[in-house]
Structures are given as C-alpha cells and as structure tokens.
Amino acid sequence: MGEEADYLESQSDDGAYEHIYWADIESTRKLREEKRAFKLAVKSEVAKELKRHGVELKKNKPRGKMLERTCHCGCGVKFKAREADVKRGWGKFSSKSCAAKFKDRITNGAYRDRYGS
Numbered sequence: 001m002g003e004e005a006d007y008l009e010s011q012s013d014d015g016a017y018e019h020i021y022w023a024d025i026e027s028t029r030k031l032r033e034e035k036r037a038f039k040l041a042v043k044s045e046v047a048k049e050l051k052r053h054g055v056e057l058k059k060n061k062p063r064g065k066m067l068e069r070t071c072h073c074g075c076g077v078k079f080k081a082r083e084a085d086v087k088r089g090w091g092k093f094s095s096k097s098c099a100a101k102f103k104d105r106i107t108n109g110a111y112r113d114r115y116g117s
C-alpha cells in the first residue's frame, strides 16, 4: 500500500516545483483562525474596559438629529426618524409593511372613489 503524500506539488510561474505541506496549510489555517479569535477577544476586552470607565460605545450611531414620529399609516406606532430623512419626505412610516399597507389603501381607495366598490 502506497504511502499518501503529505504534501502538494505545485509548479510556480518560473517552472520551479515546490512542495506545499498539508501540515503547513493546516497550521496556516489555524493561525488565521487564532488571529481572528484574538482580534475579537481584544475588541471585546477593549469594549469592556471602556464601559468600565463609563465610555459608551455606540453602534451605528445615526448621523444627525432624530425626530420622534408617529407612523403615517395610522397604526399608532411611534418611531424615530432622521431629521434629514424627514426633510426629504422620508420617515413617514415605522416599517416597510406599513408603507405598503398605506400605499395599497390609497391606491385601492382612489380606485373605489372613482369607480365604486
């Protein structure tokens, strides 16, 4: 029974053969994973330290002032919208489904008003 090679033979552009060892591939992969885990650990450690010192880390801090809005569809849901969005005419609905509901009511309502039933 032939022994399974513990390396890949690869030819580089200049024609030279080189052996890539499975063990090296494995350890490179492990190293990458360790690096990532380490980065995550550092990140969470830093966040913990900052929190301990009263520094609040804000995720996806919204740019600009937020305005309290009530959903335009009539469901009564209160939500916050960016002032800049409101100025652009956005931020009317608390969710996409509310916007769809409202739009549907408007179009169907207009149709009923014009053609009945």
Ligand SMILES: [Zn+2]
Pocket: 071, 072, 073, 074, 075, 076, 077, 093, 094, 095, 098, 099
């Ligand atoms: Zn709504």
